[in-house]
Amino acid sequence: MSWAGKILRVNLTTGTVASEPLNMEWAKAYLGSRGLASKYLVEEIDPKVDPLSAANKIIWATGPLTGTMASTGGRYTVVTKGPLTGAIACSNSGGYFGAELKMAGWDMVIFEGASPKPVYLAIEDDKAELRDASHLWGKSVWETEEIIKKQHQDPLTRVSSIGLAGENKVLYAAVVNDLHRAAGRSGVGAVMGSKNLKAIAARGTKGVGNVANPKEFMQVTFEKKKILAENAVTGQGLPTYGTQVLMNVINEIGALPTRNHRDIQFEGAKDISAEAMATPRATDGKKHLVTNQACFGCTIACGRISKIDQNHFSVQNKPQYWGASGGLEYEAAWALGAANGVNDLEALQYANLICNEQGMDPISFGATIGAVMELYEMGVITKEVLGIEAPFGSAQALCQLADMTAKGEGFGKEIGEGSARLCKKYGHPELSMSVKGQEFPAYDSRGIQGMGLTYATSNRGACHLRSYTVASEVLGIPVKTDPLTAEGKPELVIAFQDATAAFDSAGICIFTSFAWGLADVAPQVAAACGPEFTLENMAKIGERIWNMEREFNNAAGFTAADDTLPKRLLEEPAKTGPAKGLVNKLPEMLPKYYAARGWNADGTLKPETRERLGL
Known part of the structure; x- marks a missing residue:
């Protein structure tokens, strides 16, 4: 069986850390990660609890295939009651953190209570302790990761943390690991911030060696990787163009929500597409896209690494953003771009970098800006209130509002509440393009x-x-x-x-x-966990x-x-x-x-x- 069989329970109020056995009856009924962590949450909190109170809990969870040789087996989830929606929140992330946590010997970490001062959790295999994080509070995700790695004198330490957005309780703050992979939606980062929990640092050297049937597992995972490699989407489209391959496709079929869903096709889609990212710029002859990147154990490698044009207005005199870093995914490019009528690829990349650096969901942020721009054009929100001009299509407004929201400055505080609360406050709740308080992603449901x-x-x-x-x-x-x-x-x-x-x-x-159906996943889980799957x-x-x-x-x-x-x-x-x-x-x-x-x-x-x- 491929579970580690152990949970780490951390009481932030008392500062205690304790190990307990995994409930195997639940593991067999709910598997792991999203399902199992949700089961623990549902059993342990009052559904009506205030998401930002000490009585809420927040859980990091791996799955039985996390850390194994199954393709893409690097995922972990963060589960809590979400502050953006008040509903159950489960946010999934890739990168390397999930596998590291599993290889340290833990299926799950449950945080309860709230710390009186900033702390982070340090995990090294069986050893886990809360440490002071006063020196990390006020730091970005990028700075936090660098400082922790230096402190631990181990570059292989993996860090899952919040930036200023989580500290300021932006209601769609994300939890970020490996610089630009994120448990992005529903405000899990705000819950972390409300508990004065800055980060988890994990280092695991144990591996995942307890699969039920090793020989069968090797054989079945090998077969299933071949299916991924030979599939047009997972073997060609995603590695070459990433999720951004969808920008022109969705625009052409008339389902690309544009200017806060007033339109369903964006005339500037081609300028912010995967093809644009891969074409040399007129300004400096360099491509926006540098390379693709894979998460732990992934044979698809859809991640984007991009480099911003150093002459762009957003990064003038800001050399910290000149290097190659996490590039635009389709959802972020849509939310920061078409949703606001902005077709400036470099401006989108800058806003995306701010979301990565300070831990903020680009979908909810971008879609909220769409609502702000519509309210601005209607004259409901004025320049005096905003501090800047913000018509649809303004790349300058997008970049400035990203900075303001991440730092919790000026009108950025209101944007950090999300579009549902903002539109209600300004008398137009119907302009929030959301369900249960969470903003739509990049598909208009009139066209799909x-x-x-x-x-x-x-x-x-x-x-x-x-x-x-x-x-x-x-x-x-x-x-x-x-x-x-x-x-x-x-x-x-x-x-x-x-x-x-x-x-x-x-x-x-x-x-x-x-490329896979459940019929492809079941035999992998069965070989790892037992024939009943x-x-x-x-x-x-x-x-x-x-x-x-x-x-x-x-x-x-x-x-x-x-x-x-x-x-x-x-x-x-x-x-x-x-x-x-x-x-x-x-x-x-x-x-x-x-x-x-x-x-x-x-x-x-x-x-x-x-x-x-x-x-």
Whole structure:
């Protein structure tokens, strides 16, 4: 069995650190990472707890395949009650930290209470202790990582930390590891900041040596890596262009949300696309994109490393941003770009660097700027209030507001609250493009109907990583469905939601699902953990996790009324592209979704569904 079998429980109030055995009964029912950490959270906190109070808990969790030779086995999740939404928050990250934590011998670290002063947790194999972090408070993620590595005199120490955004409790603050990999959404970094917890430093030398059937595991992981290598998306598209390959594709099919979803096609998409990143600049003849990069154990290598134009206005006299660093992913490029009508690639890269450096979700930040720019153009928010001019398309405003928000300065404090709170304060709640308080990612659900149902029913607020129906509706994976129809979408969304929960909980990257189905994951988990992890059991585990998260949210006060979309998507037809004249058909899809889920008409679980899933 591939679990380490141990949990680290850290009480920040008393400053104590203790080891305890993993609940193996739960591990077999919820697998690991997202599922298992959510089970612990659900059992241990009051669903109505204030997310930023000491009574909330926050958990770092690996999966059974994390740290193994399974492709992409470097993932970890951070699970808590989210301050942006008030719903269950589970944010997933790659890089090397997750594997390091597992190789130190820990499946999970649970933090409870709050420290009276800044601290960080130092883990070296079995040894773990809280240390003073006063000298790290006020430092960026980049500085924190460098200082900790020097202190520990070990460059192989891996660090998961918050920057100024987390310290200032920006409600969508991220937890960042390896400089530019992040548990990015739902404000997990703000919870960390509320507990005076600056970082976790992990160093593991034990490896993961206890897989159930080593010979079988080697054979099956080798076979599955071949599938990834031979697939057009995971073997060619993502390594070459990264997720940014989608910018022109989604724009052409008329589903690229533009200027706060007023439009669904962006005339400047080509300027901020993967192709633009790979083309030499007119200014200095150099390419924006330097190389691609892989996380631990990954055979896809979709990560981008980019270099900003040193003459760009955003980095003049700022040499700290001149080197190669984490480059734009599709979601960030969209949120910082098309969502605000900005087509300046270097400005997007600068804002993205600030998000990485200070630990901030670029999706929620960028989408909130879209709402600010619309309110500015309406005259609701003025230059006097903002401190700057901020019309749609202003690269200068984007860069300045990124700085202000990360540092919690001026109007940046209000932007740090997210678009739902900001738009409500200024009298236009309908202009927040969000569900349950979390901003949409880069797909307009008038042009991709299944994504509307995905957003409305997502347990962590609007999210593309909980059910990526774009794979089917746009890319034809695993089967092609029509993006403009509501037919069959409830079943499609459920299949994606349950499968994704299982992928996440295994400790692997969701991008493998472009080439793998659950039938490819199950034999890897079975070889690592035991023969009971059949395809049927893995599907049931995914469904169990999804329904458990739903039950938590219902207990936290969410109702069927929260499974909705902004009026703009339900009432304002798309103006251009293939979806011209269409709104999202959520009212048609939602009742069928509830029925197929085995829920009541009010969105609560039927007793027989709870019983079947063992909830």
